[in-house]
Amino acid sequence: MRLSRGVPFVAATLLVGALGWPAPVAATAVGEQHCVRQDHVRVPGAAFQQSACLVDLTTTGLAGTPHTDLADQAGLTARGTRTPTGVPGIQIDGYFPDSSRFNATHGWQHDAQFVIRLPDRWNGGLVVTGAPGTRRQYATDTAISDQVLALGYAYASTDKGNSGADFYRDGKRPGDAVAEWNTRTTELTRAARKAVAQRYGHAPRRTYMTGISNDGYLTRWQLENHPELYDGGVDWEGALWTANGPNLLTSLPMAVARMVGSARDEDLYAAGFARGSEFLWPYHERAYWGVTQKIYRAEFDPAYDSDCPGPSAGSTPEQIRAPCASDAAYDYASRPASVHRAVSRVALTGRIGRPLITLHGDLDALLPKAVDSDVYARLVDASGRGPLHRYFTIAGGTHVDGLYDTYPDRLRPILPCYRSAFDALVSWVERGTRPPADHTVGRPANGEVLNSCTLSTPVAPDAR
Structure with a gap:
């Protein structure tokens, strides 16, 4: 039995112009084995x-x-x-x-x-x-x-x-x-x-799948559907898609409702957003909530609002990121069966076939862990695959580590914990050393969080 378990999106579309390719570096620059067989490698x-x-x-x-x-x-x-x-x-x-x-x-x-x-x-x-x-x-x-x-x-x-x-x-x-x-x-x-x-x-000899956010979702999906290709994976705050919810279309509408003034903080808590994450909400209003809801509603439910089909309805960054007013009232549960079938095509089941380590910050204000990784962990357990899964909540972690630079006294980067998790996965797969049981990873006593993280450091009881 497990211990108690407590897209996503990038707002700006970044464009890269055509760039020239530099001349190859001579093999003698770094040793005789440098780039051996380069001309023989063809990607099938x-x-x-x-x-x-x-x-x-x-x-x-x-x-x-x-x-x-x-x-x-x-x-x-x-x-x-x-x-x-x-x-x-x-x-x-x-x-x-x-x-x-x-x-x-x-x-x-x-x-x-x-x-x-x-x-x-x-x-x-x-x-x-x-x-x-x-x-x-x-x-x-x-x-x-x-x-x-x-x-x-x-x-x-x-x-x-x-x-x-x-x-x-x-x-x-x-x-x-x-x-x-x-x-x-x-x-x-x-x-x-x-x-x-x-x-x-x-x-x-070993192939590992891993990723952040939407690619954390891909990590889960690959280990569920193609375990023959991989030996294990690390899922860093993967997005959760389930046909009947929860998913992004069940949590984000309430965030959009708050943006347009039709929801209270208490409504966001009920939708899964963590108490204590309020200081992050203004940033997410500007950068994530509105546009993310538009994108995924347009992907899975394009008939919902023909006047606001998606981000392309706007011509400036502000318009693209702004919410559609209709999304504040979006009710995924009442949408037609065709919408739920569209989501079911990409839904997760929890039936992983290889070892998987999941990390999720307790202050994630885009994919709240209460309606994401907590739920996914229960899906894994319900499918009988719990022994293949470890789940670590990162105290002070949020969806993107860059926000640590703005709030170093309130947040911690997840990347150092991710690196520790990857090492733990390799030890698990290759040496049979099982990772610690599921728990919340607290701050180290010395306060160093930028470049170090020990997964075996649980949060103190009085800090929960």
């Missing part, structure tokens, strides 16, 4: 790919080049976060066949873009991720890629097949755009495993 199924031999695959080495996009990472990590550097190897950028054109990275105007990084010193593993929110394939370079590359893993990330505030326009049926996120992640995982084998001579 890719419509286009371009590879480069680089002296450093981390963001420190790639900043200012077309091999990463720091703007698309904005807000995900706190200033002062320490990241490793100096990982030479091969980077492959490209795209799979796709009919949509939301992703302008490299000037390609083509979706289903991916990045694969193959370090010279390989530990035999592969880490797969995708873009959180509506970002693109480089979004988690600082948060995830840098660390796993330094550990020796190959790395692969996808834009999920559509991106930006108008991603809901992709597909023919309600739910198609989100459903594509799942198929594109599976597609990349299979292709990356084969690309790894071409580079190193054999397939990865």
Whole structure:
């Protein structure tokens, strides 16, 4: 029995213009094994790919080049976060066949873009991720890629097949755009495993799925539906989709109602928003709540309001982020069965087939954990998969670590806890060392939270 358990979106659509590719670095720059077999690596199924031999695959080495996009990472990590550097190897950028054109990275105007990084010193593993929110394939370079590359893993990330505030326009049926996120992640995982084998001579011995927010959702979905491809995963505040709720369309309308003055704070608490998170609400009103509700309502329930179909109804950033007044009264439970069927196409069940560690901040004001990860943990238990799951609540954690820079006395970054969770997953999978039981991770006695986190540090009883 478990201990008691107590998209998401990026507001700005960031555009990247066409950039030239630098000349390959000479192999002698870092050693004889640098970029060996670069010309032999072909990504199966890719419509286009371009590879480069680089002296450093981390963001420190790639900043200012077309091999990463720091703007698309904005807000995900706190200033002062320490990241490793100096990982030479091969980077492959490209795209799979796709009919949509939301992703302008490299000037390609083509979706289903991916990045694969193959370090010279390989530990035999592969880490797969995708873009959180509506970002693109480089979004988690600082948060995830840098660390796993330094550990020796190959790395692969996808834009999920559509991106930006108008991603809901992709597909023919309600739910198609989100459903594509799942198929594109599976597609990349299979292709990356084969690309790894071409580079190193054999397939990865271990493959891990991981991600933040929308890609935390993808991590859950992949371990439920394709456990044969992975050995385990770390889910960082994944979005929850269930056909009958809860989901974003059951919690966000109340937040929108508060924005337009038709709901009280007590109504938000009843909808799952945490007491103590009120200081974050003004920021979320400006950046997240209205536009996120519009996007997902337009994706799953396009018939609800023809006068306000989605973010494209606005022409300025303020109009795009503003809520539709009709969304304050949105009642998912009373919507037609067709809407619930659209959500059921991408719904989670909790039937994970591989070890999974979930992290969620107790001050998340976009995906409140009470109606998200708490519920998902119960789904895992109800499906009989509880022994495969660990769930850690991060005291003081919120949806994006960048807010720590504004509120260092109230928040803590989740990234250091994520890194500890990834290490714990590897120990669990590869050495049979089970992680601690579910609990709330409190602040360390020395107060250092920017670059350290010990999962075995439970919050003190009087601090709950």
